Amino acid sequence: xxxxxxxxxxxxxxxxxxxxxxxxxxxxxxxxxxxxxxxxxxxxxxxxxxxxxxxxxxxxxxxxxxxxxxxxxxxxxxxxxxxxxxxxxxxxxxxxxxxxxxxxxxxxxxxxxxxxxxxxxxx
Numbered sequence: 001x002x003x004x005x006x007x008x009x010x011x012x013x014x015x016x017x018x019x020x021x022x023x024x025x026x027x028x029x030x031x032x033x034x035x036x037x038x039x040x041x042x043x044x045x046x047x048x049x050x051x052x053x054x055x056x057x058x059x060x061x062x063x064x065x066x067x068x069x070x071x072x073x074x075x076x077x078x079x080x081x082x083x084x085x086x087x088x089x090x091x092x093x094x095x096x097x098x099x100x101x102x103x104x105x106x107x108x109x110x111x112x113x114x115x116x117x118x119x120x121x122x123x
Contacts, residue, residue: 018053034069052086067104 013031016022020036027043034042035051040058042048047064050056054069063079067087074092075081081095085103093110100106 016054018051050087 013033014028015032016034016036016038018035022036022038022040024040025042026032026038026040029045031046031049032042032044033049033051034054034056036054038054038056038058042056042058042060042062044062046062047066048060048062049065050067050069050071052068055072056070057072059073060071060075060077062077064082065075065077065080066082066084067089068084069086070088072090075089075094077093077095079095080097080099081093083089083098083100083104083106085101087101088105089108091108093106093108095110095112098110098112
């Protein structure tokens with residue numbers, strides 16, 4: 001990702017705050033942080049962050065994801081998936097790189113395609 005793309009994405013941060021519940025599909029070209037509840041699918045061209053109190057039941061599709069909260073569903077991250085200490089993930093993950101911190105709970109399968117396959121998927 002070029003420097004100008006990174007700057008544009010970092011300027012387009014969306015936030016679903018604690019106490020907010022959304023049922024439906026969210027699509028964004030910027031980064032998004034979920035501290036509330038989402039029941040539905042979420043697609044981002046940038047980074048998805050699920051905060052400690054954030055809960056998603058659905059499918060995630062993004063470049064990067066950091067999960068502190070709960071995800072029930074499938075996840076595709078074309079670059080990096082970070083499962084933080086307090087996270088709980090139930091579902092399948094497809095990602096290029098996976099980092100699981102001690103204390104994270106992950107029940108499902110993980111597929112890590114070769115870099116060439118991941119690059120082709122982006123095009």
